[in-house]
Amino acid sequence: MAEEFELDQEILVEFIKETLEELDGLDPKFIALEKNPKDMEVLNAIFRTMHSIKGSSAFFNLNHIRNFAHKLEFLLDDLRKGARTATKDIINVLLRGKDRLDHMLNRLASGDMEVTHTPDEAALLKQVENILASKEEAAKEIKPHQVFLEIDKLRLDLATDGLIDKEPVERLLEQIERLREAVLGPEARPSGEAAPPLGKMLIQQGLISEEDVEEALTKQKKLGEILVEEGKVTPEAVERAASDQRQQAREIAEAKKKKEPTPIAGLKKTMRIEEEKIDSFMDVVGELIINAEVFNYLQKKLEGGMDIEKSVMEFKNANVDFSELIFNLQKGLAEVRKVSIKGIFQKLPRMVRDLAEAIGKKADIEIRGEDLLLDKSLFEQLESPLNHIIRNAVDHGLEAPDVRQAAGKNPMGRVEVIAEETKGEFVIRIRDDGKGMDAAKLRAKAVEKGVITAAQADTMPDKEAYKLIFAPGFSTAEKVTDVSGRGVGMDVVMTTLKENKGKVDISTTLGKGTEFTLSLPLSNTLITISGLVVAVGKEKYIVPMEWIRESIHPSRQQVSSVKTKGEIVQIRDHIYPLIRLHEVFGVTPKHKHPWNSVVMVIDREGLQCCLMVDEIIEETQVVLKDLGKMFHHIPGILGGAILGDGNVGLVVNIEGLLRTDARSYADH
Amino acid sequence: MATDNKGGEAASAKASAQGQGLEGKYLTFVLGDEEYGLEILKVREIIGLMDITPVPQTPVFIKGVINLRGKVIPVIDLRLKFGMEEAEPTEETCIIVVDIDDTLMGILVDTVSEVLDISHEQIEPAPAFGSHISTEFILGMGKIQGKVKMLRDVGRVLSPEELVHAARAAGQ
Numbered sequence: 001m002a003e004e005f006e007l008d009q010e011i012l013v014e015f016i017k018e019t020l021e022e023l024d025g026l027d028p029k030f031i032a033l034e035k036n037p038k039d040m041e042v043l044n045a046i047f048r049t050m051h052s053i054k055g056s057s058a059f060f061n062l063n064h065i066r067n068f069a070h071k072l073e074f075l076l077d078d079l080r081k082g083a084r085t086a087t088k089d090i091i092n093v094l095l096r097g098k099d100r101l102d103h104m105l106n107r108l109a110s111g112d113m114e115v116t117h118t119p120d121e122a123a124l125l126k127q128v129e130n131i132l133a134s135k136e137e138a139a140k141e142i143k144p145h146q147v148f149l150e151i152d153k154l155r156l157d158l159a160t161d162g163l164i165d166k167e168p169v170e171r172l173l174e175q176i177e178r179l180r181e182a183v184l185g186p187e188a189r190p191s192g193e194a195a196p197p198l199g200k201m202l203i204q205q206g207l208i209s210e211e212d213v214e215e216a217l218t219k220q221k222k223l224g225e226i227l228v229e230e231g232k233v234t235p236e237a238v239e240r241a242a243s244d245q246r247q248q249a250r251e252i253a254e255a256k257k258k259k260e261p262t263p264i265a266g267l268k269k270t271m272r273i274e275e276e277k278i279d280s281f282m283d284v285v286g287e288l289i290i291n292a293e294v295f296n297y298l299q300k301k302l303e304g305g306m307d308i309e310k311s312v313m314e315f316k317n318a319n320v321d322f323s324e325l326i327f328n329l330q331k332g333l334a335e336v337r338k339v340s341i342k343g344i345f346q347k348l349p350r351m352v353r354d355l356a357e358a359i360g361k362k363a364d365i366e367i368r369g370e371d372l373l374l375d376k377s378l379f380e381q382l383e384s385p386l387n388h389i390i391r392n393a394v395d396h397g398l399e400a401p402d403v404r405q406a407a408g409k410n411p412m413g414r415v416e417v418i419a420e421e422t423k424g425e426f427v428i429r430i431r432d433d434g435k436g437m438d439a440a441k442l443r444a445k446a447v448e449k450g451v452i453t454a455a456q457a458d459t460m461p462d463k464e465a466y467k468l469i470f471a472p473g474f475s476t477a478e479k480v481t482d483v484s485g486r487g488v489g490m491d492v493v494m495t496t497l498k499e500n501k502g503k504v505d506i507s508t509t510l511g512k513g514t515e516f517t518l519s520l521p522l523s524n525t526l527i528t529i530s531g532l533v534v535a536v537g538k539e540k541y542i543v544p545m546e547w548i549r550e551s552i553h554p555s556r557q558q559v560s561s562v563k564t565k566g567e568i569v570q571i572r573d574h575i576y577p578l579i580r581l582h583e584v585f586g587v588t589p590k591h592k593h594p595w596n597s598v599v600m601v602i603d604r605e606g607l608q609c610c611l612m613v614d615e616i617i618e619e620t621q622v623v624l625k626d627l628g629k630m631f632h633h634i635p636g637i638l639g640g641a642i643l644g645d646g647n648v649g650l651v652v653n654i655e656g657l658l659r660t661d662a663r664s665y666a667d668h
Numbered sequence: 669m670a671t672d673n674k675g676g677e678a679a680s681a682k683a684s685a686q687g688q689g690l691e692g693k694y695l696t697f698v699l700g701d702e703e704y705g706l707e708i709l710k711v712r713e714i715i716g717l718m719d720i721t722p723v724p725q726t727p728v729f730i731k732g733v734i735n736l737r738g739k740v741i742p743v744i745d746l747r748l749k750f751g752m753e754e755a756e757p758t759e760e761t762c763i764i765v766v767d768i769d770d771t772l773m774g775i776l777v778d779t780v781s782e783v784l785d786i787s788h789e790q791i792e793p794a795p796a797f798g799s800h801i802s803t804e805f806i807l808g809m810g811k812i813q814g815k816v817k818m819l820r821d822v823g824r825v826l827s828p829e830e831l832v833h834a835a836r837a838a839g840q
Contacts, residue, residue: 584724585724585725586724587722587724626740627733627740628740628741628742629771629832630726630730630742630831630835631723631835632832633725633835634723634725636725637723640721640733640740647721647735648732648734648735648740649721650721
C-alpha cells in the first residue's frame, strides 16, 4: 500500500516538473505566433503541449488543470483550423492562461491538493468560454466530413472524461450516427467504436422497447441479496459488511478533508544529465582503480627495498597518471553542472512584450547565444540582474513610439541580448537603441538624491557616472512606474555581480542607445591560475601572472613622494603609483623601503601601478578555490589556493585592488 | 531526513524559552573557565590546530582559512567572538569542524571535553544575569553531576548569514 503511494508521488513529481518545463517553453512560442499568426508549426507545437497537459492531468484527477488546459486546447484548435485568427487579444488570453496553469502546478507542488479554481482562474476560464462562444468567421462553408471528424473527437473526450450524465448524450450520438450514414453513406461509421450494449441493440432491432430495458434493469438484484438467497452468507453478515463499507467511505472522505498541504517531497533541485556524460565518468573511475593497483604494487616493491631507483621512476609515472585522471574527473564534473542559458533567455521575449504593452511602447527583442552553457549556480544567480537590466532598457532606454518616429527612428524599439563566452568569462551584452544616458543628468540627480556629493560628482568620469543607476535609492524615472523606477532593483544587479566577482560596464551614446556588458568569471568551473607566490611579512600571497609586466628592485632614486598622489615609482620614462601590499592587507612587512623590496609592475587594461612585496618566492600553478561568502566582499582577494606545503594561499585580485578607491561610492 | 532536521532546529529555538526540546547529545568544550555545549548533530569532526591563513579586512574573530582536505573553510575564534581574551595555543587547542546551514566552518576552542547526553530534566532556563551579560545565545543551563554547564546556541552565534554580515561590516 505504502509503496503504491510512493510510486504515485514519484510520477506526480515527474509530471509537475515536466509540465512546468514545458510551460516555460511556451512563452516564446506564443510571441512567435503573435508575430506570425499563420505559423502552423508553432501552433501545432503549442497545441501538442496543451493536449498532453490535458491528458496527463486527467490521469492524476487534477480536474482544475485538465479543465483549464482543455479550454485552451479548444481555443488553440480553432486557431489551427483557421476558424479564428491569433489576434493580440487571443494571445493575451493564452499567455495569461499559461500563467494560470503555471500557478496551479506550483500550488500543487506546494502540497495544495485542492482541485478547484481561484476566482482569477474562474474569470479567465469564463473569458475563454466567451471567446469560444463568439463565432468569429464561423465556418463559412460546411464540409460534412469535417463536422463529423469534430464530432468524433468530442466523443472520444466524452468517453474518457466520464463526467456528465451519459444517457442523453448517447442518444444524441445515436442521432448523429444516423445523420452520418444518411449524409456520408453507411461505410462512414467511425472505426474503433465499441459495440452498443445488448439492451440498446435489441431496441435498435425493434424487438423490445426502452421501457422494457429499464424495467428489466430495476429487477436486477444487489450482489448481497443474491448471495443471501443462495445461502452463501447470512443476511447479518451482509449488513455488517455494508455498514463497514459505509464507515470506511466516511473515514476516507474525512481523511481527505483533513489532509493538510505539505510540499510534495522530491521536488528538490535536480538536473538532467546525459547518460553519455555519466558513462565517461565510469571510464575515468575504471582507470583510477587500475591506477590504485599500480600504487599497491609499488608499495609492496618499495617495502621490499628492491630496485629503489626504478620504483621511484614508476611511482612518478603513476603519480602523473593519477593527477591527470583527477583533473579529468574534476573537469568533467564542472561540465556536467552546466546548463543551457536558454532557460533564462526563453522567458525574455514574453517579459519584453508584456512590459512594452503595459507602458505603451513597442519593443522587439533579439537573442543570440542562447545555446551557451553555464554553471547551474551562476545560471540561477544571473536571472534577476539580467531581468532588471532588460526591464530598465525597455522602461527607461526605449522612447515612446511617437518620440521615436519624430527622431527618425523605427517606432518599434529594439533590445538585443547576446551571450558570449570569452577566456574564463561569461559575458552577456544587453543593447538597446533608445535614447541613451546623459552623464550630466545622472550626476545632478545623484547629488540631489544624496547618493554622491557635489565634489564627487565633479571628478567622476562619465563611465562611472553611468553606473550611478545601480546605486540603491537612485532612479532616473520622472514618474514611478509599476515596472521600474522605484530605485530598488537595479542595485540588485550590482550586489549579485559583486557576490559572484562579476562586473558591469556601460557604454552609451545620447540618442543612439545603451549597451550593458555583464561579465562573470566562470568561477565554479575549474580555474587554474599561474602566478607568482610572493612573501609579505609572514604571509604568502599569489599574484596572477597575467597582470605582471615585470618585477624589479627599484633604486632609491626611482622612488619619490608626490604630495597629492602619494608615492610613485619611475621606471624608464613611466611613472607608476606605488601600492604597498602590506598596507592594503594590514600585515607587518620585512622591509620598510621599496628599494629593499621587490616591486611588480602592473600595466593592463588602463590600470597601472607598482605593487610592493617583500620577495618573490616561486612561480606556481594553482587551482582557484572559493573562500566562501564570508570573504566575498574583500576587493583585493580573488580566492584561495592550496599551496605546495598544504596551507591556503590567498590569490590577489589586482583589478579589485586597484579599482577599490574609484568605486567606493558605488558601495554606499 | 534533511527537512526533519531543519524542523528540529526551528523547534529547539522556539522552545528555548521554556528549556524544552533541548535534550540530546552535546559535545562540550572549554573556553577559559567556562564549559559550553554544542549540539552533536552540527559537529562534523574535530581536528588539531593547524596553520591558519589570515584574511585581511575581516573582523578579528575570523581567524582566517584552513585547508580541510582540499576544501577551504573559515575558522572562527570563539573566545574572540564571545569577547574573551585571545589565548596562546596549547597542546589541547583544537578546531571543531561544524556544519551550520550547509556551511562548513571551524571553531577554535581551548579544548574539547566530552559528549554528554543531557536529558530534559537536567536543563533549566537561562537565569537572568546582570544586564551586562547577554543571555541571548544561552539556551539553558545543564546540571550534570552537580556541575553547571551553559548550553550555548552555537548555531545562532555562528549563523553564516550573520557572520557574512559581520565580515562585510568590518571590511568597509
